[in-house]
Amino acid sequence: MHFTAVLSFAVLLAGAFAAPLSTRQETVSNVTCTDPKTTLDSHTSNVALLQICGGIAGTIEKCQGAPKSTTGQSGDVLFTIKPVDSGATINISKGRWEQGIKAAFAVCGQNKPFEATFTGGASTGDVSVTYGTA
Numbered sequence: 001m002h003f004t005a006v007l008s009f010a011v012l013l014a015g016a017f018a019a020p021l022s023t024r025q026e027t028v029s030n031v032t033c034t035d036p037k038t039t040l041d042s043h044t045s046n047v048a049l050l051q052i053c054g055g056i057a058g059t060i061e062k063c064q065g066a067p068k069s070t071t072g073q074s075g076d077v078l079f080t081i082k083p084v085d086s087g088a089t090i091n092i093s094k095g096r097w098e099q100g101i102k103a104a105f106a107v108c109g110q111n112k113p114f115e116a117t118f119t120g121g122a123s124t125g126d127v128s129v130t131y132g133t134a
């Protein structure tokens, strides 16, 4: 029956949301929404986020070259990543990077500027990330 199907789907969904987030996605902390009135272009942002570490598009699965800091820019959109531990180098994986951005957008709103700490992503410690206008 249609009604029964809808009900069991709702139960499944509730179960999925009850699962601990930390086991399936990058955790972010210290999220600050730096410019709530601004919404950056979504396509430009998707291009910019793949420009970190000299480019992580296509089959590249993580930040290459162990930089001390890096930016990803396209048009007027700029991401920056810095290690929280001075002296650490960045090696964030593409999966973590994209999940962290998604988690920060979940707090501030889709494509709204933020500053946040992403767990891990460096040779030691966490990374500090900003997203905003170049």
Ligand SMILES: *[C@@H]1O[C@H](CO)[C@@H](O)[C@H](O)[C@H]1NC(C)=O
Pocket (backbone or CB within 6 Å): 029, 030, 084, 117, 126
């Ligand atoms: C949060 O931000 C503050 C100030 O920038 C910093 O001192 C602190 O280490 C950050 N906390 C985490 C968990 O990264």
Ligand SMILES: *[C@@H]1O[C@H](CO)[C@@H](O)[C@H](O)[C@H]1NC(C)=O
Pocket (backbone or CB within 6 Å): 062, 091, 092, 093, 121, 122, 123, 124
């Ligand atoms: C980054 O470096 C740390 C420390 O060497 C390591 O534990 C981690 O697996 C590396 N991450 C990636 C995505 O290579």
